[in-house]
Amino acid sequence: MAQAKNFSASTVRRLPSYLPVIRDLQQEGKEFVSATVIAEELQLDSIQVRKDLSMTGITGTPKKGFPIEDLTDAIERFLGWDSTSDAILVGAGNLGTALLGYGEFLLHGLNIIAAFDVNSRKIGARIHGIQILNAETMDIQIKNFAVKIALLTVPAECAQETADVLVNAGITGIWNFTGAKLKVPENVAVQQEDLSAGYAMLRVKMITAPAAE
Amino acid sequence: MAQAKNFSASTVRRLPSYLPVIRDLQQEGKEFVSATVIAEELQLDSIQVRKDLSMTGITGTPKKGFPIEDLTDAIERFLGWDSTSDAILVGAGNLGTALLGYGEFLLHGLNIIAAFDVNSRKIGARIHGIQILNAETMDIQIKNFAVKIALLTVPAECAQETADVLVNAGITGIWNFTGAKLKVPENVAVQQEDLSAGYAMLRVKMITAPAAE
DNA sequence: TAGATTGTTAATCGATTAACAATC
DNA sequence: TAGATTGTTAATCGATTAACAATC
Numbered sequence: 021m022a023q024a025k026n027f028s029a030s031t032v033r034r035l036p037s038y039l040p041v042i043r044d045l046q047q048e049g050k051e052f053v054s055a056t057v058i059a060e061e062l063q064l065d066s067i068q069v070r071k072d073l074s075m076t077g078i079t080g081t082p083k084k085g086f087p088i089e090d091l092t093d094a095i096e097r098f099l100g101w102d103s104t105s106d107a108i109l110v111g112a113g114n115l116g117t118a119l120l121g122y123g124e125f126l127l128h129g130l131n132i133i134a135a136f137d138v139n140s141r142k143i144g145a146r147i148h149g150i151q152i153l154n155a156e157t158m159d160i161q162i163k164n165f166a167v168k169i170a171l172l173t174v175p176a177e178c179a180q181e182t183a184d185v186l187v188n189a190g191i192t193g194i195w196n197f198t199g200a201k202l203k204v205p206e207n208v209a210v211q212q213e214d215l216s217a218g219y220a221m222l223r224v225k226m227i228t229a230p231a232a233e
Numbered sequence: 234m235a236q237a238k239n240f241s242a243s244t245v246r247r248l249p250s251y252l253p254v255i256r257d258l259q260q261e262g263k264e265f266v267s268a269t270v271i272a273e274e275l276q277l278d279s280i281q282v283r284k285d286l287s288m289t290g291i292t293g294t295p296k297k298g299f300p301i302e303d304l305t306d307a308i309e310r311f312l313g314w315d316s317t318s319d320a321i322l323v324g325a326g327n328l329g330t331a332l333l334g335y336g337e338f339l340l341h342g343l344n345i346i347a348a349f350d351v352n353s354r355k356i357g358a359r360i361h362g363i364q365i366l367n368a369e370t371m372d373i374q375i376k377n378f379a380v381k382i383a384l385l386t387v388p389a390e391c392a393q394e395t396a397d398v399l400v401n402a403g404i405t406g407i408w409n410f411t412g413a414k415l416k417v418p419e420n421v422a423v424q425q426e427d428l429s430a431g432y433a434m435l436r437v438k439m440i441t442a443p444a445a446e
Numbered sequence: 447t448a449g450a451t452t453g454t455t456a457a458t459c460g461a462t463t464a465a466c467a468a469t470c
Numbered sequence: 471t472a473g474a475t476t477g478t479t480a481a482t483c484g485a486t487t488a489a490c491a492a493t494c
């Protein structure tokens with residue numbers, strides 16, 4: 021299998037950004053792409069790109085580069101994006117609603133099959149075509165769907181409580197958009213998506229950026 | 234000034250997560266907090282927490298820890314969150330709308346004063362109390378407001394084009410929620426917020442996580 | 447005083463970058 | 471062939487972790 025045990029987080033985070041670049045070149049009719057070209061486009065080091073790509077198990081040909089078809093396949097397989105994965109979303113508030121409408125997910129094989137909320141005015145409705153179900157019966161429904169991935173967009177105060185229900189229902193991957201740090205068993209993967217970290221980076225970059233003349 | 238030239242990105246990204254923990258303890262009436270306590274709460278190494286905190290210029294007292302009042306001040310000052318910063322948002326689609334409704338921003342001193350869109354049906358309306366203005370006059374309005382920060386939530390195809398307008402209008406910090414890699418002058422800070430990187434991490438963690446029994 | 451915790455210097459670890467032979 | 475690019479090994483760099491004296 022291509023998926024390495026000793027994966028490097030930085031590599032995994034960079035890999036998805038290569039895909040649109042490669043796809044653009046494919047659209048232009050190219051059959052091969054070199055690490056040099058990808059690196060230039062994304063303002064990265066070409067050695068780094070080559071090393072990242074080698075993680076996926078692909079091999080290139082000197083002078084030509086990597087066969088585009090095989091390369092996209094290899095990246096997607098490495099990331100687990102080659103087959104679709106069902107997911108549910110909990111908390112159909114502002115952010116939850118936005119994520120339900122984020123069509124790009126399907127491109128990555130993520131298929132949100134249902135959303136849950138506690139607000140009785142939302143239950144039964146559809147948001148961006150996805151049905152909102154009662155969060156109280158979440159446990160049973162998740163087991164029925166046999167779904168493994170959950171997007172967590174509830175208020176931070178209920179995050180841990182909700183996560184506990186999810187884990188008990190068989191969820192093994194939680195994409196956590198709340199600010200709360202979750203405590204889960206070690207067989208459950210949690211990916212923290214933290215806006216305040218991003219904002220902190222922006223501000224510090226602005227403070228330290230060279231001033232415009 | 235506390236803001237170091239040689240800031241470490243990892244430290245900057247971790248610092249915001251300390252704030253809610255510290256605030257919780259403050260609510261409980263505590264006056265001091267130790268790195269050990271913060272580390273335990275966030276499942277981090279206490280040495281790492283101490284080193285991160287020292288970046289802000291705060292000094293603690295052995296045995297007691299850090300004075301909570303001073304510590305929150307120091308972190309917020311370091312991150313530039315002590316004074317409010319005006320910002321505009323471009324692209325009032327799904328994600329843009331969600332961000333307009335994300336009240337947490339105010340806590341970090343980010344104040345979105347207006348949003349821009351090209352959709353004539355949205356122009357003139359208010360979303361979460363924020364007025365939607367015509368994107369065609371964006372240039373002039375940004376200069377009038379003298380605003381420096383922009384949240385970019387337009388479709389990826391128009392990202393570079395929009396960024397060029399923003400930069401010409403005097404924006405020096407772009408929080409980029411599009412998948413596109415932006416090319417900007419070096420005095421402009423760009424913070425890329427990339428959902429596909431987060432999803433990639435989640436999937437790889439799930440693939441490599443120890444199986445449940 | 448004894449012990450917890452700070453602040454700092456040194457050691458380890460991992461990721462990025464450099465170097466270079468292999469090859470199409 | 472000559473030159474661009476791969477794949478890989480070595481060197482550098484930075485971040486995390488360990489160690490420990492200082493101190494309240």
